[in-house]
Amino acid sequence: MDNTLKFADSHEWVKDNGDGTVTIGISQHAQEMLGDVVFVDLPEVEAELDAGESFSLVESVKAASDIYAPITGEVIEVNEELEDSPELINEEPYEGGWIVKVKMSDAAELDNLKSAEEYANSIEEE
Helix, strand or coil, rough: CCCCEECCCCCEEEEEECCCEEEEEEEEEHHHHHCCEEECCCCCCCCCEEEEEEEEEECCCCCCCECCCHHHHHEECCCCCHCCCCCCHHHHCCCCCCCEEEECCHHHHHHHHHEEHHHHEEEEEE
């Protein structure tokens, strides 16, 4: 697991791109719980995200799961590859399976998220 990633309690990961933007996806643990992903409902570019609010839906053979924004900001890019290859979320949750890139409204929100180690400890306790 990439130690530069931050995690929300709702199993989204955030990578700080170092330029005021972040990349967001769902964790290895989340995709394992979902099973084989068959569809991802992507938000529109320029959509405004509010931390804690649902912005996407990931459907698997088992369930549909809301994806929540770990931070507040504006969507600047969506991973269009997921439209044809939603299984990238299963195969590469931290690489090719990213969902959106967001321009942060407040970088201080990153401090509210868990480190990779804290997140790993929290899912062991479940």
